[in-house]
Amino acid sequence: MVLLPSSVMSIPSTMSVDNQLTASWSPYSCPDVSMVTPGYTGRLWSQDLQPQYWSKFQVWEWLQQTLDMHQIDATSIPFHNFDMDGRQLCSMSYQDFTRAAGSVGPILYQSLCDLKWNGQYGTTEMYTPMDIKTEIDDLPCSILPFKDETSFYSTADIFDIKPSFQPSSLVTSPAPPSPDSKQPHSRPHPVKKHNPRGTHLWEFIRDILLHPERNPGLIKWEDRTEGVFRFLKSEAVAQLWGKKKNNSSMTYEKLSRAMRYYYKREILERVDGRRLVYKFGRNARGWRESEK
DNA sequence: TTGTTGTTTCCTGATT
DNA sequence: CAATCAGGAAACAACA
Incomplete structure (x- = not known):
């Protein structure tokens, strides 16, 4: 069971994920929310x-x-x-x-x-x-x-x-x-579902890509139309993922293992030779600019 | 209660 | 040398 009484939820003021995150990229602390999609409230x-x-x-x-x-x-x-x-x-x-x-x-x-x-x-x-x-x-x-x-x-x-x-x-x-x-x-x-806590890892990644303004500089598109992307701050992404799952010990090492499991399910495709680069596969939804 | 799913954790070895 | 990549194996929590 995930041990998360309220004390853990609001991460204690030790060296928390937040601290590490904010230390790793400053824009995180105060992006301009108002710039989100025009006509959209944000x-x-x-x-x-x-x-x-x-x-x-x-x-x-x-x-x-x-x-x-x-x-x-x-x-x-x-x-x-x-x-x-x-x-x-x-x-x-x-x-x-x-x-x-x-x-x-x-x-x-x-x-x-x-x-x-x-x-x-x-x-x-x-x-x-x-x-x-x-x-x-x-x-x-x-x-x-x-x-x-x-x-x-x-x-x-x-x-x-x-x-x-x-x-x-x-x-x-x-x-x-x-x-x-x-x-x-x-x-x-x-209706198929099994989505504990709301999001799967690949969706979490996808959403970071779709909303770079919320978490700047973490992951970026290498080839938008092909669905190729690259981790810029691998550990920061892992920390963020861990935070979402109330797991302060998440690392890129572990996150990437989960990513590799996606190859078999064709949610991701292998991109070899390039470190920190992944590509969405046929079973990944919602990342295309023009999704039907 | 049991089986499945989607990770998480750990590990060994290879590659960059 | 450190960081990644590759997977196998086992553990786990949430669900169905």
Whole structure:
């Protein structure tokens, strides 16, 4: 069991991870949060805005985040069925959701209900307020690098919102299968999840790459389109990962072992000859600039 | 309760 | 020489 009573959560003032981290790269302590994605608040939308008032963009954000939290492939649902603002979204019935997103519909419906009534996610897979709090409390300022680790990235980075997006007539359309139609029509595919604490290592890495402004200088793209990236501060990344997992003894050595296990699963591809360089594989989702 | 998954930890040896 | 890379093996915690 991870030994993390509250004392450990808010890392004691010894030589903590924070100290090491802040010592290793200064921008960490106070990046310019306001510069995050224009038109984006820089904060988690679900916290400060009722779904009813979401813009289309925020609806998309919610959609992506919810799918991600449930480990559902983004291609599983026709996004164009959700080309609407929050008001329209909230007017959808359970059946509407099912029509629009098939077997994923109920999940989305439930998620939205939670948001409507609680103002935030209430399902067990979501992070708890406790999680957020500790992250916040630990940090030098409120940059919340991993507030919602599962998918706290601007969706614009993940699926590029193209204007080619059909001005849809809401959810009445029969929800055609996604282009690569990997989703069986009739059978509600079981929602796979096993995502303790919200994020896997590769997602954590991915999110650092997608949001360099939050954790500058840790990892950088070598080839953005190919998904090749390089660790700039390997130990700092390891410390950050360890911090997220409440494991102060995490090292790059150990982190890299976990990374190597990804080769077999094709979440990463081997890049030989180059130290600290990895490449996303076919089973890694969400890193492309234009993810379908 | 048991099996699986995704690491974490440790280790030996090779490579840069 | 130190830092990485490669994997095998075993331990572990969270889940299903």
